[in-house]
Amino acid sequence: MIRIDGLNFAVGDFALRDVTLHVQRQEYFVLLGKPGSGKTLLLECLAGLIRLSKGTITIDSGRVEHAEPRDRGIGYVPQDYALFSRRSVRRNIEFGLRVQHFGRLQRDTRVKELAEMLGIRHLLDRSIQGLSGGEQQRVALARALAAAPKILLLDEPVSALDEETREGILMELRRIQRQTNTTTIHVCHDLDEMRAVADRLGILREGRLVQVGTPEEVSRSPADPGVARLFRLGTILTGTARPQDGGCHLEFGDFSLTADRAAEGEVHVLIRAAKVYLHPPSPQQGRIAARVESILRRDSTVRVDLRAGGTLFRVELPHAEAEALALKEGAEVTAFCPPEAIYIFSGTSAA
Amino acid sequence: MPSHPISGPRSRLFSAGIFAFLALFLLMVLALLAADVAYINLDAVKEVLRSREIRAAVVLSLWSSTLTMVIAIIFAVPMGYALSRYRFPGRILADTIVDLPIVFPPLVVGLSLLVFFRTSVGLWLESLGMDFVYQRRGIILAQFFVSASFGIRAIKTTFDEVDRRQEDVALTLGCTRGQAFWRVALRNARGGIIAGAILTWARAFGLFGPLMVFVGAVRMKTEVLPTTIYLETSIGRIEVALAVSLLMIVMATIALILIRLFGGERLW
Numbered sequence: 001m002i003r004i005d006g007l008n009f010a011v012g013d014f015a016l017r018d019v020t021l022h023v024q025r026q027e028y029f030v031l032l033g034k035p036g037s038g039k040t041l042l043l044e045c046l047a048g049l050i051r052l053s054k055g056t057i058t059i060d061s062g063r064v065e066h067a068e069p070r071d072r073g074i075g076y077v078p079q080d081y082a083l084f085s086r087r088s089v090r091r092n093i094e095f096g097l098r099v100q101h102f103g104r105l106q107r108d109t110r111v112k113e114l115a116e117m118l119g120i121r122h123l124l125d126r127s128i129q130g131l132s133g134g135e136q137q138r139v140a141l142a143r144a145l146a147a148a149p150k151i152l153l154l155d156e157p158v159s160a161l162d163e164e165t166r167e168g169i170l171m172e173l174r175r176i177q178r179q180t181n182t183t184t185i186h187v188c189h190d191l192d193e194m195r196a197v198a199d200r201l202g203i204l205r206e207g208r209l210v211q212v213g214t215p216e217e218v219s220r221s222p223a224d225p226g227v228a229r230l231f232r233l234g235t236i237l238t239g240t241a242r243p244q245d246g247g248c249h250l251e252f253g254d255f256s257l258t259a260d261r262a263a264e265g266e267v268h269v270l271i272r273a274a275k276v277y278l279h280p281p282s283p284q285q286g287r288i289a290a291r292v293e294s295i296l297r298r299d300s301t302v303r304v305d306l307r308a309g310g311t312l313f314r315v316e317l318p319h320a321e322a323e324a325l326a327l328k329e330g331a332e333v334t335a336f337c338p339p340e341a342i343y344i345f346s347g348t349s350a351a
Numbered sequence: 352m353p354s355h356p357i358s359g360p361r362s363r364l365f366s367a368g369i370f371a372f373l374a375l376f377l378l379m380v381l382a383l384l385a386a387d388v389a390y391i392n393l394d395a396v397k398e399v400l401r402s403r404e405i406r407a408a409v410v411l412s413l414w415s416s417t418l419t420m421v422i423a424i425i426f427a428v429p430m431g432y433a434l435s436r437y438r439f440p441g442r443i444l445a446d447t448i449v450d451l452p453i454v455f456p457p458l459v460v461g462l463s464l465l466v467f468f469r470t471s472v473g474l475w476l477e478s479l480g481m482d483f484v485y486q487r488r489g490i491i492l493a494q495f496f497v498s499a500s501f502g503i504r505a506i507k508t509t510f511d512e513v514d515r516r517q518e519d520v521a522l523t524l525g526c527t528r529g530q531a532f533w534r535v536a537l538r539n540a541r542g543g544i545i546a547g548a549i550l551t552w553a554r555a556f557g558l559f560g561p562l563m564v565f566v567g568a569v570r571m572k573t574e575v576l577p578t579t580i581y582l583e584t585s586i587g588r589i590e591v592a593l594a595v596s597l598l599m600i601v602m603a604t605i606a607l608i609l610i611r612l613f614g615g616e617r618l619w
Binding site for chain 1: 514516517519520521522523524525526527530534535538539541
């Protein structure tokens, strides 16, 4: 459906470098990355708002990298929505239909259909000024969908909204995408937002696409320590691996662990926060004696930062488990890292 | 007073301070006008209204400054857009040259135009029938060179402030670049275009020095109201000169309000 090959574009000191990506038809694809990683720039390249220095973009087997934005069959919702402030909600939604010379009857029917779908029918004759963030978002979405684009590009579509509205809009985005079968590329920097909508995702860092996969695939096998940090999977440690019984023995200075994957020499290791077990203090082989540094109670889990000698690492526990342990700052505990809690990155350098 | 939901003593003090400056300025202008009104007599006013030459100068002033405003805005809109939206070699130099007529004395424009039409290019243009020196059309040319910069500056600043993303979205919705400009950018820049039109018209309406140099002060031909004021003052008829000044002020006030209304602003 969408194929980007060897895309390069530089602006000032920043550049998108050798981006290659394939998005399937009717897929909900999320481009995830920190602010300044090049997500918006990549979206603008796809929309045809900036010309590529190098590379190709193919949509439905047709090359479009030199095509005008209007010839690409896209709907675009920029981060600030960019609604036409001097037009009513209705005029905003039907803008593209008017430009493309749709008849009045067709325009009215389509506007009503979209307004119904997005729950903004009561706003049609209102001015853009005075609409709430969520309402503006819906109007921008209706405007982008009006001419039934093949591809919908959403740039941080919910970043300006409060949490409750954000959740509602994300559910609607997913519903509308399924209802209209529109291939969607959604740019965001928030992990929860990505998880709420993504079929697959691509992670951008400093203008490079570092990993593409389903959220589960990326969680299971992060490409590098940077991806693991972005996914908040746990603690990245650097240690020395020594082969042992088909797996390896990992030495971190303050403690050592056993992994079931073979490795040798200096390695970067992810200790998965959700897979580490905590127990009351009990000196045993293969267990880490640690002190609780800080505790953060969140919606679904309790995040505990532990210190073992000079090494800090993180553990995520269910509330019930944390309560059973009666955890408090400064308390001594024992951590157990089973083999599934240990992920050794390929290569030797940390990102 | 601003419609603010909370207006405690400090808020009222702040508003009073703001309005004190506005009131002081208006008072100073009104004091000058009152002095003029007190100085002139009814006979001077009657003479101004009866004079065929002054009536011709009124008409010439109005149409020349209005035509200049229209031509200047036709130039200022694309120029302001180009300077605001495009990055091209020499942009800073071009932007600076646009501002030159604002900073140097208007008289220099008149002298420069006079000299230009004595060069081979100028003489060639004259041979093609485009003669401006001591001609009515020269009024438009001089007014344009002096006043267009004000319009370009105002409109460029507005395009700088208008959200470019709206044009980007319009492009994805089926617009060509020209349609995006026409349907979105121009609509959003309406306030700046009105401001540019007001500044251009006002500058052209009050222009005097370059006109004296470039087109002269020929009664019934190239005499505009500022020239009338100069001519009447030079022969000692101060009352008539002041009566013409008051007429200009009334005309300017009406014209500026009309430009605002034409641009969609409300009276209140």
